[in-house]
Amino acid sequence: MKPALSQLGVEMSRLSGVRAIMKDIIETLRSGEGQNFINLSAGNPVILPEVEQLWRDCTGDLLASAEYSEVVCRYGASQGYQPLIDAVVQDFNRRYGLRLTERNILVTPGSQSLYFLAANAFGGYTSDGNLRKIVLPLSPDYTGYGGVTLTPEALVAYKPELDIDYASHRFKYRPDFSLVNIDETTGCVIFSRPCNPTGNVLTDDEVSKLTTLAAKYDVPVLIDSAYAPPYPSLNFTDMTPTFGDNVLHCMSLSKAGLPGERIGIAIGAASIIEILEAFQTNLCIHSPRYGQAIAARAIRSGALGAISLDVIRPFYQQKIAVVEETLSRFMPMDLPWFLHRGEGAIFAWLWLNDLPIADWEFYQALKKVGVIVVPGSTFFPGLHEAWEHKRQCLRISLTGTDEELQTAMQRLAQVYTETMNGNG
Numbered sequence: 142m143k144p145a146l147s148q149l150g151v152e153m154s155r156l157s158g159v160r161a162i163m164k165d166i167i168e169t170l171r172s173g174e175g176q177n178f179i180n181l182s183a184g185n186p187v188i189l190p191e192v193e194q195l196w197r198d199c200t201g202d203l204l205a206s207a208e209y210s211e212v213v214c215r216y217g218a219s220q221g222y223q224p225l226i227d228a229v230v231q232d233f234n235r236r237y238g239l240r241l242t243e244r245n246i247l248v249t250p251g252s253q254s255l256y257f258l259a260a261n262a263f264g265g266y267t268s269d270g271n272l273r274k275i276v277l278p279l280s281p282d283y284t285g286y287g288g289v290t291l292t293p294e295a296l297v298a299y300k301p302e303l304d305i306d307y308a309s310h311r312f313k314y315r316p317d318f319s320l321v322n323i324d325e326t327t328g329c330v331i332f333s334r335p336c337n338p339t340g341n342v343l344t345d346d347e348v349s350k351l352t353t354l355a356a357k358y359d360v361p362v363l364i365d366s367a368y369a370p371p372y373p374s375l376n377f378t379d380m381t382p383t384f385g386d387n388v389l390h391c392m393s394l395s396k397a398g399l400p401g402e403r404i405g406i407a408i409g410a411a412s413i414i415e416i417l418e419a420f421q422t423n424l425c426i427h428s429p430r431y432g433q434a435i436a437a438r439a440i441r442s443g444a445l446g447a448i449s450l451d452v453i454r455p456f457y458q459q460k461i462a463v464v465e466e467t468l469s470r471f472m473p474m475d476l477p478w479f480l481h482r483g484e485g486a487i488f489a490w491l492w493l494n495d496l497p498i499a500d501w502e503f504y505q506a507l508k509k510v511g512v513i514v515v516p517g518s519t520f521f522p523g524l525h526e527a528w529e530h531k532r533q534c535l536r537i538s539l540t541g542t543d544e545e546l547q548t549a550m551q552r553l554a555q556v557y558t559e560t561m562n563g564n565g
């Protein structure tokens with residue numbers, strides 16, 4: 142059976158961006174039986190014993206309570222499960238001195254779906270035929286933004302400025318405010334902070350500049366806080382979460398150990414929340430409630446906030462230190478490689494300037510020595526212009542053991558040296 146597809150059907154059934162690479166990785170792992178790959182491609186968080194125990198305890202508590210049947214045997218409100226909404230309102234008001242009410246919260250089945258709702262509610266063609274753009278102000282950014290819009294031409298990303306420290310082989314992306322265009326043609330702005338794939342954390346000033354620009358035109362700014370404080374707190378540099386009338390603080394509990402339960406939480410103005418809530422009702426009625434019920438427990442007790450700071454953050458912060466240290470030891474210091482400053486998230490981002498082959502070919506060469514990373518070119522959704530840099534980067538997941546990371550970085554350094562010397 143080969144059903145005819147609509148334009149949208151073609152668009153949404155395409156393997157785009159990182160999903161195409163993931164297919165190649167899965168096939169590689171399957172066909173390479175006997176070969177021990179060090180797989181540093183995953184976006185899946187490591188299962189940390191303390192974090193798993195927290196979710197087990199919350200589940201045990203739910204199962205033993207009278208609430209259980211209410212949670213799994215009943216439909217609920219589209220906005221989310223009330224005890225979770227209450228827990229988030231209380232926690233954020235206490236932490237950040239806000240005056241949130243339940244009208245400021247929306248729970249979605251994972252934060253990916255939140256970006257889908259917002260990208261299509263605010264971006265795309267208006268009823269009078271004008272295109273409202275979805276602006277990604279700092280490219281590269283999360284590959285998933287490439288698949289969220291039903292109007293692909295609405296997605297626009299901007300080339301960053303590169304802040305390079307040649308001596309230490311480090312760099313950092315910064316938004317190029319001479320390029321970033323936010324005006325009456327903008328539907329919404331989205332960026333991740335900390336950023337997947339680069340580990341970048343936009344400074345408080347940069348965020349304020351973007352939200353102020355957007356506020357002038359009543360444009361919602363979605364700050365993808367999948368790695369941000371207060372949970373999972375995967376920032377290794379100070380950052381203050383930003384709130385405001387046109388800001389949607391978008392959380393995910395995936396990196397706090399709950400990716401399977403699909404919980405995204407948006408915090409923002411009631412006028413924005415209501416639009417997304419209605420969209421969600423049409424799409425799926427509401428998010429599953431079991432995960433929400435255990436999340437409510439973990440947030441209410443303070444355990445999720447504490448475990449984020451005491452367990453999750455130190456775990457990945459130590460991993461980025463291992464990658465930094467190993468690359469500094471084995472990479473040739475006379476060649477132009479630059480590691481992005483490890484400011485957060487669960488990835489390292491390596492820029493190999495002047496690489497004579499494409500990132501995709503380098504990825505293939507690494508596979509031959511048993512190392513799997515993700516070619517960087519998949520992380521530039523919406524950036525259509527030709528730019529050599531797009532094919533000179535790699536994303537390295539920090540989910541390996543210390544030994545795996547050390548071995549993989551050592552092998553990477555060797556492949557890189559051979560490639561740059563023309564022996565690759």
Ligand SMILES: Cc1ncc(COP(=O)(O)O)c(C=O)c1O
Nearest residue numbers: 251252253283333337367393395
């Ligand atoms: C920056 C960023 N945003 C959103 C998501 C999607 O997360 P969720 O599991 O909440 O849909 C991810 C997942 O890796 C991510 O890295």
